[in-house]
Amino acid sequence: MKDSNNSIKDADFMQSLERGLLVIQAFSHEHPSLTVSEAAKITSLSRPAVRRILLTLESLGYVQSIDGHYSLTSRILSLGYAYMSSKNIWSIVHPHMRELVEQTGESTSISVLDGTEIVYVARIPTKRIMMISLDVGSRLPAYATSMGQVLLAHLPPAELDNYLAHTTITPLTNRTIESQSQLRERLSQIKIDGWAFVEQQLEEGLSSLAAPIRNHEGKVIAAINISSNADRINKEVVENHFLPKLLETAEKISIDISKSHRVERL
Numbered sequence: 001m002k003d004s005n006n007s008i009k010d011a012d013f014m015q016s017l018e019r020g021l022l023v024i025q026a027f028s029h030e031h032p033s034l035t036v037s038e039a040a041k042i043t044s045l046s047r048p049a050v051r052r053i054l055l056t057l058e059s060l061g062y063v064q065s066i067d068g069h070y071s072l073t074s075r076i077l078s079l080g081y082a083y084m085s086s087k088n089i090w091s092i093v094h095p096h097m098r099e100l101v102e103q104t105g106e107s108t109s110i111s112v113l114d115g116t117e118i119v120y121v122a123r124i125p126t127k128r129i130m131m132i133s134l135d136v137g138s139r140l141p142a143y144a145t146s147m148g149q150v151l152l153a154h155l156p157p158a159e160l161d162n163y164l165a166h167t168t169i170t171p172l173t174n175r176t177i178e179s180q181s182q183l184r185e186r187l188s189q190i191k192i193d194g195w196a197f198v199e200q201q202l203e204e205g206l207s208s209l210a211a212p213i214r215n216h217e218g219k220v221i222a223a224i225n226i227s228s229n230a231d232r233i234n235k236e237v238v239e240n241h242f243l244p245k246l247l248e249t250a251e252k253i254s255i256d257i258s259k260s261h262r263v264e265r266l
Contacts, residue, residue, distance in 0.1 A: 019045055023053045024062070024076070032156065033071045061115065064162045074159050077221075078114050090122040093253045097124045097224075100249045104242055106228040110213065110253075111140075112221065113151040116167045118142050121222065143183055144172050146198040146210035147223035152183075153190040154212060154220035160187070176201045195247065197238055200230050207233045209242050211250040216258035224250050 026034060026042040034042070040050040054070050057063040061075045090110060100108050107125040111118040117139040142148030142163070152160060164180050177183045190196045199207045210225035226233070226242050233242065 019043070019049060020053050020057070023050060023057070024072070027072050033069045033158070035068055035070070039070070064158070066158065071156075071158050073162050074113050074155060075115050077112060092256055093122060094124070096249050096252050096256070097122065100226070100245060101126060103245050104226055106226050106233070106242075108224060108226055108249075109147070110222050110224045111145075111147045111151075112223075113142060113148070113155075114139070116142060116163060118145055118148045118151065118223075140202065141167075141170075141172075143167060143169055144176050144198070144202045145225075146196045146208040146227075147225045149183075149187060149190055149196045149198065150210045150212050150223040151220065153187040153196070160184075172202055173200050173204050175199060195243060197235075205230050209233070209238055209246055211246050213250055213257065214254045221257070224253065 022043045022045065023039055026039050031038070031042065036047055036051045036054060039045075039054065040047045043050065045053075054063060054065070058065055058070070062073060063070045063076075064073050065071075093110065097108050097110070101124050105126065107123070109120055109124075110122040111120050113119075118141075120136050120138045123136055123138075140148065142152055152163060155163065164183075167180075169177060169180065169183065171178065177186065195209065195211045197207070197209050202208075206227065207230040208225045208227040210223045212220040213222040213224055215221045224246065226246055
């Protein structure tokens with residue numbers, strides 16, 4: 001780990017932090033799930049040390065364990081979100097978002113998944129007044145939002161299981177998804193379609209359409225939506241007007257994100 005150009009005194013170096021980061025980085029596309037022994041072999045750390053680190057990460061919600069096999073949870077994305085926020089990475093997509101607002105006359109936002117909620121990382125609202133007040137940093141339950149459902153639909157099975165294990169589905173309107181089985185069925189269809197349309201599940205009178213944003217590896221890292229008063233966004237408007245423009249914008253943003261070296265490690 002000591003490959004940084006910024007050297008520090010040995011007395012200031014926290015070896016426990018180094019070891020924790022080594023264990024996190026042991027997980028990869030080739031190794032999405034690891035036992036203590038496997039993680040110890042990859043990191044060259046002792047089994048007792050790796051065990052303590054994994055138990056700590058599990059307690060903090062960054063990993064989950066099933067029959068002695070550990071895997072990262074979606075909460076690990078919060079570390080990447082902290083970096084993106086500090087570097088204002090999402091500012092590079094504002095021109096595309098502004099163009100989408102001009103084309104549709106509706107608000108648009110981008111969010112990432114953090115635990116059981118979505119977190120807004122970019123937003124361009126219209127001047128129309130909505131009951132719900134949203135801004136960058138706002139958090140909403142993932143199951144009741146179009147962006148949340150898009151992000152959940154692209155989670156690995158183990159991470160989706162973990163999400164459902166820690167989520168209580170509470171009806172927010174009379175249209176909110178009512179059960180985990182209903183949510184699973186809907187997420188399967190969203191993954192096939194490549195987009196999600198949510199009608200008044202979060203709040204009466206509010207509907208939204210969302211699509212995934214991908215990084216240079218094709219991994220879904222965020223979602224973008226168009227939100228509007230339900231009276232102005234129906235199935236015909238979605239399919240013939242909003243959806244093509246939203247998918248085009250999502251693709252442009254994905255390309256820009258892929259070109260940015262700042263998200264190579266996301």
